[in-house]
Amino acid sequence: NAGVTQTPKFQVLxxxxxxxxxxxxxxxxxSMYWYRQDPGMGLRLIYYSASEGTxxxxxxxxxxxxxRLNKREFSLRLESAAPSQTSVYFCASxxxxxxxxxxxxxxxxxxxx
Amino acid sequence: xxxVEQHPSTLSVQEGDSAVIKCTYSDSASxxxxxxxxxxxxxxxxxxxxxxxxxxxxxxxxxxxxxxxxKHFSLHITETQPEDSAVYFCAASKSGNTPLVFGKGTRLSxxx
Numbered sequence: 001n002a003g004v005t006q007t008p009k010f011q012v013l014x015x016x017x018x019x020x021x022x023x024x025x026x027x028x029x030x031s032m033y034w035y036r037q038d039p040g041m042g043l044r045l046i047y048y049s050a051s052e053g054t055x056x057x058x059x060x061x062x063x064x065x066x067x068r069l070n071k072r073e074f075s076l077r078l079e080s081a082a083p084s085q086t087s088v089y090f091c092a093s094x095x096x097x098x099x100x101x102x103x104x105x106x107x108x109x110x111x112x113x
Numbered sequence: 114x115x116x117v118e119q120h121p122s123t124l125s126v127q128e129g130d131s132a133v134i135k136c137t138y139s140d141s142a143s144x145x146x147x148x149x150x151x152x153x154x155x156x157x158x159x160x161x162x163x164x165x166x167x168x169x170x171x172x173x174x175x176x177x178x179x180x181x182x183x184k185h186f187s188l189h190i191t192e193t194q195p196e197d198s199a200v201y202f203c204a205a206s207k208s209g210n211t212p213l214v215f216g217k218g219t220r221l222s223x224x225x
Contacts, residue, residue, distance in 0.1 A: 033212055040122075042202060042217035043157070058212065090156065101147045101159040102213065 006105035023091030119216025
């Protein structure tokens with residue numbers, strides 16, 4: 001059981017470049033989430049998907065888009081990267097809502113120069 | 114929406130002493146309160162959680178207490194060990210499909 005798998009683990013982008021962060025879970029969870037973690041700011045929600053076919057904005061959605069490709073996969077796209085998007089990105093999944101808490105992926109450390 | 118405040122931001126204790134981290138939340142409808150531990154360079158991992166129908170929950174050296182009237186909950190770690198050194202996050206949410214809102218974290222250092 002891999003749990004939640006994120007790729008890539010590290011990425012450096014130039015300002016204006018685009019990229020997609022991939023996330024997949026094998027726990028048959030309904031809900032999936034993308035958070036960003038910045039020093040002193042905790043974990044802030046970017047987007048989430050309560051179930052396959054639905055997505056909703058979180059606290060900091062600007063500059064990002066998401067796709068819930070199927071029940072297993074939830075991707076995060078940066079269309080035109082900015083230095084303010086330098087962060088560690090975590091994907092997470094959970095059963096219906098927050099029952100049982102989240103399982104996090106190992107994170108993607110993104111640097112935009 | 115929900116707002117979660119966490120204190121202190123840093124905490125240093127001597128090995129064997131107790132550590133207490135406190136969180137307050139704003140939405141009285143919140144009813145699920147987990148705590149996560151994040152070691153350096155690792156992912157956050159759930160260590161304990163509590164739901165609003167109980168006031169306290171224990172798991173070996175860690176415990177969480179909840180005061181719904183005052184809208185605050187706390188993490189208690191007894192007999193601290195160096196491996197307890199990490200960043201701890203509290204969070205809150207309503208049941209159903211409402212995402213967790215996290216506090217800003219507490220960096221706990223246990224000094225041997």
